[in-house]
Structures are given as structure tokens and as C-alpha cells.
Amino acid sequence: MPTRTRLLLAKDLDPVPRCEFLTAGSGAASGCLLLANTDHHTNLFVLDCATLKLRQVPGLSDMETPFPRAHGMACGTVTGEDRLFLAEGRYDHVKWGKLKGTSHETFVVERGGSFGDEGSAEMTEPHKICLSRGELWIVRGGDNHEPFITVVQAATGTKTGHIPASDLGAPVSGPPGLHVRGLALSNEEAFVVTGTEAKVAAKVFSREERTDLVAVTSVQSYMGEEDPTEVGKGYAFQREIELPTSCMHLAWHNGLLFVCCRESSDLQVINAVDGKLMHSIMLAAGGFPISTAVVVPTNEDKDEVVVLDSVGNLHFFHI
Secondary structure (H helix, E strand, O other): OOEEEEEEOHHHHOOOOOOOEEEEOOHHHOOEEEEEEEEOEEEEEEEEOOOOEEEOOOOHHHHOOOOOOOOEEEEEEEOOEEEEEEEEHHHOEEEEEEEEOOOOOOOEEEEEEEEOOOOOOOOOOEEEEEEEOOEEEEEEOOOOOOOEEEEEEOOOOOEEEEEOHHHHOOOOOOOOOOEEEEEEEOOOEEEEEEEOOOOEEEEEEEEEEEEEEEEEOOOEOOOOOEOOOEEEEEEEEEEEEEOOOOEEEEEEEOOEEEEEEOOOOEEEEEEOOOOOEEEEEEOOOOOOOEEEEEEEOOOOOOOEEEEEEOOOOEEEEEO
């Protein structure tokens, strides 16, 4: 069972505004959390998990965006380089930067490039993103169009696969009503949390078993340019795991899913195969609803899962 270890209150991060999403660092940023908020700007911060202090990282501000639409962030090693990815729905692109240095000294962020351009049709409306095994999974659409998923090579941005809205459970006709609330990857499977007012579930797709060519619904960029219909290999649907209707995020680790619900201060831990509830953990600090969670690998016997609640407190658990 996960064991509570530490608690970092939002007020102790002052003057940093309340964080809204986070991801675990890797490589040069190992042992760190990358934090972000969307208060006027998407401000980015680096928290050292050992000291619970913010670290000054030269070049990090170059990755910030002036519009509060970005709510996707991922970090990992790509072709021998440590990279940070940030989704920018308003700008219709995913931009990336290199993390240079070592985890034992001050590292820097070097602005790289982007997949798509402002107003382009190549990468319209990206938001949630997840990085694993050199692949970047990108949730797109959702405002005026049903959401779908594009998979690209993280090194080049080359599109290699798609999950169309129909495979995620979007209605055949009528106004958009489906939302992708969470995305998590294991080495073999992808877990996509989809929700309507009536039902929320994690649809599980195989990353190895591909399906025949599929067409992805066209969408328009905010500048009015229409994205041509994308065609590519799909992913075989495996099963569905029903989740609480208030689920807004999940993280995967060693066969377990950590489920975050906006109307609950309990972190639910479920079996990623059959959906069986394994543990339900009450958060400290007044029981604020959970926003998101992330697993941070450590050099110790046990990794940590870090939970961000709705007021910006960070809760640490050994798993």
C-alpha cells in the first residue's frame, strides 16, 4: 500500500502562483518535478524533490507561452537527449526544448523546435500529451470538434498512428459531447480516459497490435485553416475500465493506475488489467479534491507518486 511521506503546502511555494499541472523530470532533470500554471502566462518551474526547493533553470522561460491554453507537458529521453515537450492549443503546435547538464548540477533548457506552427493545420488543438518509448501521444480537438489522438515520433514529429474520435466513443451525429480527461502509457498499452455526463471510462488500446488504415475527423485551426483528413494505422482496442464520473486524470506505474477525481480527496489505486480497486488513500491538508498525479522514479528502493490537489498542495507517497 502507498505510504505517505511528505507534504508541500502551496503557500510554501510562494511567490509561485498555484500550480495546475506537473510532470516528472528525467535525465538532467532527474529527481525534479516540472510544474506549470496558467495564470495569465503558462509559467514553468522546477522543484527539487529532495529539498522541496525551487531550482533556477536558465532557459526555462523560453518555453513559456503567453496564452493560458496549454495543459500538456511531458519530459523524457529521446534519441539520447533529454527533452521537454509543451502542448500549446492556442498556437496549434507542440514545442520542445533540450535539457542539458546533469542531475547533480544546475541544468539548462535550450529551446528546440516545434511540431506544427501557429495557425497551421498540421497540429491543430493539441492539449494533453504523454511520452513513452520515443513516442509522443497527443490528444487533439475538443473545443468545436470531437477529440482524437495523434501519435508522432518524439524525435522528428513524424506522424505514425491515430485513434479517431469514433474509437474513443464519440457519437456518430449531434454536437460534440465527448471529452478526453486523462492519458497514460505503459510499455504495451495506452489508457485514455473519456467522459460524457453519463459515463467515464478508461479505454485501453494495444500499442503493439495495429489496425487497418483509419481516417481521423478534420478539424480547423483558430485561424480558419482546415486540417486535411489524416489517415494512418490505428491501435487495437483491448478493454474498457469504468471509472468514477468525476475522474479527471490518471497515471500508470507497474501495473497500477492512480486515479484522480475532482470531487474526491481520495487517491484511488486500481489494477490496470481488471479495474479492481486496490487502495483508496485520503489526502492530508483538509482533503482538497485531486487535480493530477505523477510518478517520480528515485534511486531508492521505492519510487514516489506525487499528487497535486486543487489548491496547489503537493502530496508525496512511496509506492
